Amino acid sequence: MTDAAEQISHFESIISMDQCIEPKDWMPEAYRKNLIRQISQHAHSEIIGMQPEGNWLTRAPSLRRKAVLLSKIQDEGGHGLYLYSAAETLGISREEMIDALQTGEAKYASIFNYPTQTWADVGAIGWLVDGAAIVNQISLQRNSYGPYARAMVRICKEESFHQRQGYEIMLTLSRGSEKQIQVAQDALDRFYWPSLMMFGPHDSESAHSARSMAWKIKRETNDDLRQKFVDQTAPQIQILGLRHPDPKCIWDPERGHYDMGEINWEEFYSVINGNGHCNRQRLEHHIDAHEEGAWVREAMQSYHEKKKQQSYAKAS
Ligand code: 3HC
Secondary structure, eight states: OOHHHHHHHHHHHHHHTTOOBOTTSOOOHHHHHHHHHHHHHHHHHHHHTHHHHHTTGGGOSSHHHHHHHHHHHHHHHHHHHHHHHHHHTTTOOHHHHHHHHHTTSSOOOGGGGSOOOSHHHHHHIIIIIHHHHHHHHHHHTTOSBHHHHHHHHHHHHHHHHHHHHHHHHHHHHHTSOHHHHHHHHHHHHHHHHHHHHTTOSOGGGOSSHHHHHHTTSOSSOHHHHHHHHHHHHHHHHHHHTOOOSOTTOOEETTTTEEOOOOOOHHHHHHIIIIISSSHHHHHHHHHHHHHHTHHHHHHHHHHHHHHHHHHHHHHO
């Protein structure tokens, strides 16, 4: 068997045995590129996702809510760092990834291009957005690339706190005054459908799913994960006593799942192609913050250079 054939068969045997490909293993270029695409965009989503919630830090209704929100936002920054580090093991630099984000070449989750207009939006994001992310990320804990799978284990633990704090905000509002119930309903109506979009296009429209499933980068399809999320969310909406945004979301005892209406895919593609409410604002804010933080990166760089020179001098 030629070397190339041996490499491919070894790669395929690791995947077929549900084991992990590690950074030093041989991997097909297309596998590496697909992982860089997905992991870096996942990281971008974590970092950009800090902005909509950060918008409410100074206006949280109590010190407790502010402290919880601050801790959640800090977690998201950490998730971004784990994921950028996982992507770097595939041979791409942090600078290249940040550049791809800031030039608009790389994507991030479309939901973060929706504005957070009320405090209830912070609850809806924690409950629905982090809830959808958990459904997806629990599945990704079993993906075939070692550093990505391991990053997911810790991220999932922190996401469950994020989801619970969001649902608690919604529960508090839904047990409150008429106005608070109305604000909670409004947030649910505005964030429900974009949360379903987080699972990507239908499997039949998905550009990457078939290959990602074959390589076990994805362990469940976009539509299967979306169905899981819809099934878990419908009873939660009932507990809140709010109106479900999807009138077609009705339990089908034969399927053992909730039915769902059609997602507005025109809106989905319009937002991911840059026409959402906040696309420009999110990137401008990221670029400003990145430029403001340049001195920290330069200071760290020169510190490391100096440490390296000192250790060379000692060694010689
Ligand atoms: N927002 C933006 N772009 C999206 C999208 C969304 N909701 N759903 C799909 N897309 C893009 C894909 O990136 C792809 O574009 P590309 O070729 O330029 O990368 C295109 O639409 C076609 O979609 P596919 O289904 O073919 O793409 P994937 O196979 O990559 O599936 C995915 C999309 C399900 C998002 C998959 O990439 C994935 O599971 N990513 C990891 C999870 C993730 O990124 N989650 C984002 C949210 S993280 C988060 O919410 C943090 C939380 O703490 C708040």
